[in-house]
Amino acid sequence: MRALVVHPDIKADRARREPGPALEEAVALAAALPDLEVADALIVGLPKAQPGLLFGTGKIAELKDRIKAQDIGLVLIDGPVTPVQQRNLEKEWGVKLLDRTGLILEIFADRAATREGVLQVELAALSYQRTRLVRAWTHLERQRGGLGFVGGPGETQIEADRRAIDEAVVRIRRQLARVVKTRALHRKARKKIPYPIVALVGYTNAGKSTLFNHLTGAEVLAKDMLFATLDPTMRAVSLPDGTDVILSDTVGFISDLPTQLVAAFRATLEEVLDADLIVHVRDISHPKTEEQAGDVVKILRDLGVAETAPLIEVWNKMDRVPPETAEALRTMAERREGVFAVSALTGEGLPAMLAAVAQTLAPPRHVSQVALAHSDGKRRAWLFGQGVVEGEEPGETETVLRVLWTDRQEQAFRRL
CATH class of the missing domain: 1.10.287 (Helix Hairpins)
Structure with a gap:
């Protein structure tokens, strides 16, 4: 079906979004629906919304000609449309109409x-x-x-x-x-399993699923479209230091998502509530990356997890950034704590990011003095294999090792 996407730029709307990026996002939303071809897209400036028809009569007639000329079967209005406005516009234009909430619902229904x-x-x-x-x-x-x-x-x-x-x-x-x-x-x-949960969150289409697939080898739907993932997917992953974690890929956030839809998809965000670490994935190549990051942080704050779980920020899609900009971003990320410039496609920056994940999740360590007989090669080899030995003082009959380890490592050693 051929669709026309219309973003009403209502001057009197206090929550007004910047029209250009808003229209781009609306077109991307429409592209997320299968069997839908976006034939045309435009911004319509309005002083205020008309109660019965949203647009003025002249603009309605102009849009009607456009709809007929391009054989449009569906009009997508990027904003709220009242039931009366929807009924009247469908009658005027002779086509089906969906507002922003209706469109997102259609996508959710297709993907859940x-x-x-x-x-x-x-x-x-x-x-x-x-x-x-x-x-x-x-x-x-x-x-x-x-x-x-x-x-x-x-x-x-x-x-x-x-x-x-x-x-x-x-x-x-x-x-x-x-x-x-x-x-x-x-x-x-799952809480009985001694694995910490790492939740990938971010604005929709930021590349979370691509990163998830790169790290886990899973085949989660990873397409260049909005809302590609609608249900949390979880996989066990071993970090480079040997730490096992559960990685969770979640639904992408979006600006102005109607509250009833956020509530409806709380299930997809439940893994975030249980997370030991949140990895905020940003599309750093997007012109509105700062605004998108703000929307994500706001939702995390609304969920009550922004202040409780530690957070690492990942600037993804570095492969899409011009070389001179990329270099500046890498320098900026290096100067900020907990920020990593990466590419989920090429693998750039992922080792440093994973090392930071492991360090953040690392359980508290304590120092102990361990005395080993010179003949106790097995336990000595185990300690050095764990990388916990910080120093040693040889004696006549035994060697005293200074070790920095976790409670779990100490218990495992005592069982040897």
Whole structure:
């Protein structure tokens, strides 16, 4: 289906986004839907939104000609559209219309893979549809009788539809409660495994899934499109120092994501709540990388994890940056603590980043004096193999080693 993407640049809107980048993001969103071809995209400047039609009559006529000339079947409005505006515009243009929330819901519905993800999409879609029943039933001509048990005689179709949606919401919430309970049990079991969790977070299309695949060898969907990952994927990974961690790839964040959709996808962010370390992946080649990073930090703060879990910042897609800019970025990253310039495609900067991950997750160490008989070669070799020996003082019958180790290493040594 051919689509027209329209970004209404409403001057009176306090939450107004910069129109150029906003339109680019809207086109990228549309491209994330299969079988959809973006035929045209434009910015429409408006002093204020018109209550019934959003646009003025002249602009509506102009857009109608554009729609007919290019054989458009779907108009995507990058912003909120009221049910009345949607009904009126569809009638004027003779095509289907989706606003920003509707488009994101369509993408979520197409991508959700786990049982919980599917249920969360259905829940968000139902609450969205409930507010838009006016599209289908604008008068009270269609009525149905009843026995008085439910709804009663003379119930209008819009009331019946609303009640059906409410019943479906209750049913899905029950199913969701069971799924969430199962997930909670899985999380509880996972906590018994002595592996720390490293969560990859970032703005959508920042390259999290590509980085995840590079580090784990997994084949998670990694495409140059928004919302390529909608369900958390977890894999065990061994860091260069031998530390085993669980790496989690999560849904990408996006600016102005409707609150009901953030709530609907809390499941995909649950792994972030349990994370021992958050790796914030940024597309450093994007012109709005600073604004995107701000959106991610805000959501992390809203989730309550920004202040609790340590965070490493990864400037990804260095391979897309011009050479002179790349050099400046590398210098800047080196001067900042916890910041790494990398390319998930080429592998640039990943060893240093992984070393920092291992160091951040390293358990506390303590110093001990260990006396070993000269004949105790096995335990001596083990200590040196662990890299914990900081010094030694040979004696006549034994050698005293100064070791810096973790509690777990000490317990393993005592068992030898």
